[in-house]
Amino acid sequence: MVQFANETVAPTRAARLVILDRDGVINHDSDQFIKSPEEWHPIPGSLEAIARLSHAGFRVAVCTNQSGIGRGLFDMATLNAIHNRMHRALALAGGRIDAVFFCPHTADARCECRKPQPAMLFEAGRRFGVDLAAVPCVGDSLRDLLAAEAAGARPILVLTGKGEKTLRDGGFPKATAIYPDLAFATSALLADDPAP
Secondary structure, eight states, rough: EEESSSOOOOTTTOEEEEESSTTTTTTTTOTOOOOOOOOOOOOHHHHHHHHHHHTTTEEEEEEEEOOOHHSSSSSSSHHHHHHHHHHHHHHHHHHHOOOEEEEEOGGOOOOSTTTTTHHHHHHHHHHHOOGGGGGGEEEHHHHHHHHHHHHTTTEEESTTTTTTHHHHHHSSOOTTTSSSSHHHHHHHHEEEEEEE
């Protein structure tokens, strides 16, 4: 499923795209799930990092597992309210997320969209008309990195959220780049980015 931040957003062959996980990358994660807008708190520097990407001409998409819906912990109206809080906070920081792709299913559903399956990433690529081979995918968990690898994208691990545990446990793709947080990852991406 997908939510566009602005209905005027249109896919373009020239788009440059960055795909981000949500919990643990943009905002603080919780083992009890983020179940209300009041529980959504940005990681320091993450909103400014997204603003930098936006200003550099990147489209920013979020691909996030949200099994709390399938578990009955919150409903779509609540998820929309959480994302509205995220979009408002980003707007105040001068950035934007162009689309949010989410999987509402539990692991038992064995769907194609729940990471580590790559369907959400493929859908993001289709919506923006982008070849995923050049797309950075930033996550904090093994399933984020495996989804990026399965989609042929560039896996990036940040050490916020579950990132330090993911680093300790290993088993992630060998090509994974590792940064302390989204701000550091963004600085590296912008330093390596050719002019559009």
